[in-house]
Amino acid sequence: MSDPVHIPVMRSGKLYESLDQLEVVGHRDGQICAKVSQANAGLVRRDLKKTHAKAQPLRDLSMAQILEICKKAAGLFLEAELPAGVEGTQGPDEYLRCLAATSGLPVTMGRANMKKVASVLAEMGTILRGLTRGLDLSLLDDGVGVQDDMTLWYAAPPGPLGVVLPSNSPGVNSLWIPAVALKVPVVLKPGREEPWTPWRIVQAMIAAGFPAEAFSLYPTTHDGAATILDQCARSLLFGDENTTRPYASNPSIEIHGPGRSKVLLGPDQIDRWDSHLDVILQSVLANGGRSCVNASSLFVPSHGEEIATALAKKMATVEPASWDDESAGLSAFANPKFAEFIDQAIDQGVRAGGAKDVTAEHRSGDRRVVHEGATYLRPTVIHCDRVEHDLARSEYLFPFVSVVEVPADQMLEVLGPSLVVSAITKDPELVAGLKNSPDIHRLNLGPIPTTQVAWDQPHEGNLFEFLYQRRAIGTVEDW
Amino acid sequence: MSSSELAPQQQAATEALDTHLQEILRWHFSEETGTPYWRDWAKSAGMDPLTEVRSVADLTKFPHFDGELLRTEPHERFVPRAYHGQPFRIFETGGTTGMPKQRISWEDYQIDYSQFSETLDEDAFPRGGYWLMIGPTGPRRLRLAIEHLANVRGSSCYFVDLDPRWVKKLIATKQPDQAKAYMEHVVDQALLILKNRKVQVLFTTPKLLEALSEKVSLVEAGIRGVFCGGTEMSPQTVRFLIEEVLEGEVHLVPTYGNTLMGLAAHKPLTPDEGYSITYYAPQPRAMLRVVNPDQPDELIPYGEWGRVELTTLTKEFFMPRFLERDEAIRREPCELYPWDGVGDVRPFGANEQKIIEGVY
Known part of the structure; x- marks a missing residue:
């Protein structure tokens, strides 16, 4: 076992070793994998007043330079030995090992997430075109420019983007990376069990040529996280409903809570349901069911x-x-108590009546199981007899799906907030209704897994519109 | 200095403490000068402290002092006969809600703080000039004590009040916005003083100090010395205050004290020791021990966490083995203070539960 990595606080690119350090341990063996410096809330508060000014070198880069740097960072993130905390380096294999040890994500899924993150960097031009709807990106160098004979002025936010990250999946980091490419410095609060990915991304981006001043990383307490959300001009907040509820009506904070993504089978496809099983399975099982784009509900008109x-x-x-x-x-649960809580909640829902754990008769043993010292929840399919059942639209951090019969003409009415809906139907009425639904962030029409993302189609809010404001401008020539 | 080199000083300190203890016991238990409560207690316990308690080690013959008595017992029961007829002050403990603990006093606070003055750096706390205290005034002895401390050093003190009971209530009833607004109200008043008066010394809590420094550079405002205490200060907090809030230029004196003890001094802070604060009781007038929380008759080994136990030994107030609501690391004696110290003091049970400390 190698010595624990010491991940420091990063204050506008400067490393700071705190006297308060949190030991992040391997969930299987309790071995200390990392000592993570903790920033006190006061330190965060003082720093945030200066973060934007310090990031001037980021704003001095041209968009053309930035896209080149992003491409380089993609390769470095995937393959390079990068600084590992205060001293030493870490290559991709060791990164994946540490990630698995503390977050429970197996190496194979970690690698898939790595590729996803790297593709965001590599495809930054495409992503920014999607986010800006085809804006000439060089316009962002000055903020003001002419496109299609129209003078445009886009004003960047007056401060950094705060990001309070979860520990569930490294892929969520792909949401903040474009902010740096849009010349907005980032202030990251990593998840407790997953300091690895934001650290490695930042190191790759710095090594590729981004100024270190563009990055702040504050492992911190609840108070410190609240300070970030309170003081950053814009923030992304990941978390469950309890975490996000206090900020739900704050327009400067974009909430990334439970996705409650769904697959809908239309009346025109229901007799062919078995030919769509693979799409449904992929929607539920991909990435160990840990993503908000994993389907947790399947609405069908019959069968x-x-x-x-x-x-x-x-x-x-x-x-x-x-x-x-x-x-x-x-994926294993880094915190076994969390698995126990979920397991009990599902059992309670089943006991309440109107729902059956269909998987129970097809698996050997309990849903919750310890394997090689790690706690897992086995995939679970619940059949609910009504959509109002507590389990019908619940989402959990493992492959879990509720199957419920809903008449096609009522599907829209009971859909509820859904990050992704894959509607396997050509029913014109249902499709038209879905297109008009305010509850859907991304709509897949056809047999497309909910987990399949397209970089030119931002689905979790539009980061460019969240960060930049289009304003009116008047100019006079020759005066 | 090694522990063996310190041994003679430790021995002398222990002997001085034992001598002082006997003097205080004579005072509180004798017919001529004694305190009604303690004389009655000795009778009911069938114990003669004057013969049975000869040294500090014998203090375990007393039970742990029941703090409830300070809420319920008439004040007269704690008036030593020698003070009979002399009006006394009534001081209340810090931030608790409900019926407060009350201690009566005549001059102890002046003696305690005059002694504390001797530990202060002359450059950071210059004689003359003005001080500003931002903290709990009202029924607490702190307000008079700080004013006395300033006066002893030829200075005068401005005051901005902070009601810790109100802050605790706001936090306990989940009104963070109100708590924040109250804190801003307090800080605004302090800023007004700093803007219009020339102040060189501050006495406040860590959170208020931090909040004040976010509005004004304390170095540029002319502050040279700061007393800071009242709530837990982890080594990281201390480092943050010294390096950033005080910009490495203002002298920080952490304080640990209360109405029942007086004020403990701290061992000078160095980065080499990781900014961990160790406090030493103002022996022989008070004595701090760190005891096993489950077996409070036992001291815990050096370097380990335990509960803080306070014994107060003045002619005004005798209080044996009171278990404080704090825990600390038991620390070795040092050259300046050759008796046990208490390190990294924090609320008792801080690791197990969320403690409401608020801004105080």
Whole structure:
């Protein structure tokens, strides 16, 4: 076992070793993997007053330079030995090992997430075109320019973007990376069990040519996180409903809570449901079911029990595996109590009546299981007899899906907030209704897994519109 | 200095404490000068402290002092006969809600703070000039004590009041916006003084100091010395205050004290020791021990966490083995203070539960 990595606080690029350090331990063996310097809230508060001014070198880069740097950073993030905290370096394999040890994400999923993050960097031009709807990016060098004979002025926010990150999946980091490419400095608060990914991304971006002053990293307490949300001009907040509720009506904070993504089978496709099973399975199982784009509900007009049984048979074959098993399909829970809580909540929902754990009869043993010292929840399919059931629209941090029969003409009415909806239907009425639904952030029309993202289609809010304000400007020539 | 080199000084300090203890016991338990409460207690306990308690080690013959008595017992019961007929002051403890603990006093606060003055740096706390205290005034002895401390050094003190009971209530009832607004109200008043008067010394809490420094550079405002205490100060907090809030230029004196003890001095802070604060009781007038929380008759080993136990030994007030609501690391004696110290003091049970400290 190598010595624990010491991840320091990063204050506008400057490393700071705090006297308060949190030990992040491997969930299997309790070994200390990292000592993470903790920033006190007062330190964060003082720094944030200067963060924007210090990031001038970022604003001095041209957009053309930035896109080149991003491409380089993608490669470095995937392959390079990068600084590992206060001293030493860390390559991709060691990064994946540490990630698995503290967050529970098996190496194979960690690698998939790495690729996702790297593709954001590599495809930054495409992403920014999607976010800006085709804006000539050089316009952002000055903020003011002419495109299609129209004078445009885009004003950047007067301060940094704060990001309070979760520990569930490294892929969420792909949401803040474009902010730096849009010349906005970032203030990151990593998740407790997952300091690795934001640190490695920042190191790759600095090594590729971004000025270090563009990055602040504050592992911190609840008070410190609240300070970030309170003081940054704009913030992204990841968390469950309890965490995000106090900020729900704050327009300068974009909430990334539970996705409650769904797959809908239309009346025109229901007789062919078995041909769409793979899309449904992928929507539920990808990334160990830990993403907000994983489907947690399947609405069907009929055949609910049959479909649930077919899904359960397939999903029950996905079993816990070793952290370095390349075929691993489940992620371990870094905090076993969290798994226990979820397990009990599902059992309670089933006991309440009107819901059945269809997977129970197809798997050997309990839902919650300890394998090689790690706690897992086995994939679970619930058949609910009504959409109002507590479990019908619940989301949990593992492959979990509720199958519920809903008449096609009522699907829109009971949909509820949904980050992604994959609607497998050509029913014109249903499709038209879905297109007009205010509850959907991303709509996939056709047999597309909910987990499939397209970089030119921002689905979790539009970061450019969140950060930049288009304002009116008047100019006079020759005066 | 090694512990063996310190041994003679430790021995002398222990002997001085034992001598002082006997003098205080004679005072509180004798017929001529004694305190009604303690004389009655000795009778009911069937114990003669004057013969049975010869040294500090014998203090365990007393039970832990019950703080409830300071809420319920008539004040007269704690008036030593020698003070009979002399009006007394009534001081209340810090931030608790409900019926406060009350201690009567005549001159102790002046004696305690005059002694504390001797520990202060002359450049950071210059004689003459003006001080500003931002903290709990009202029924607490702190307000009079700080004014006395300033006066002893030829200075005068401005005051901005902070009501810690109100802050605790706001936090306990989940009104963070109100708590924040109150804190701003306090800080605004302090800023007004700093803007219009020439102040060289501050006495306040860590959070208020931090909040004040976000509005004004304390170095540019002319502050040379700061007393800071009242709530937990972790080594990181101390470092942050010294390096950033005070910009490495203003002298910080951490303080640990209360109405029942007086004021403990601290061992000078150095980065080499990781900014960990160790306080030493104003022996022989008060004595601090760090005891096993589960077996409070036992001292815990040096370097380990335990509960703070206070014994107060003045002619005005005798209080044996009171278990404070604080925990600390038991620290070795040092050259300046050759008796046990208490390190990194924090609320008792801070690791197990959320403690409301507020801004105070």
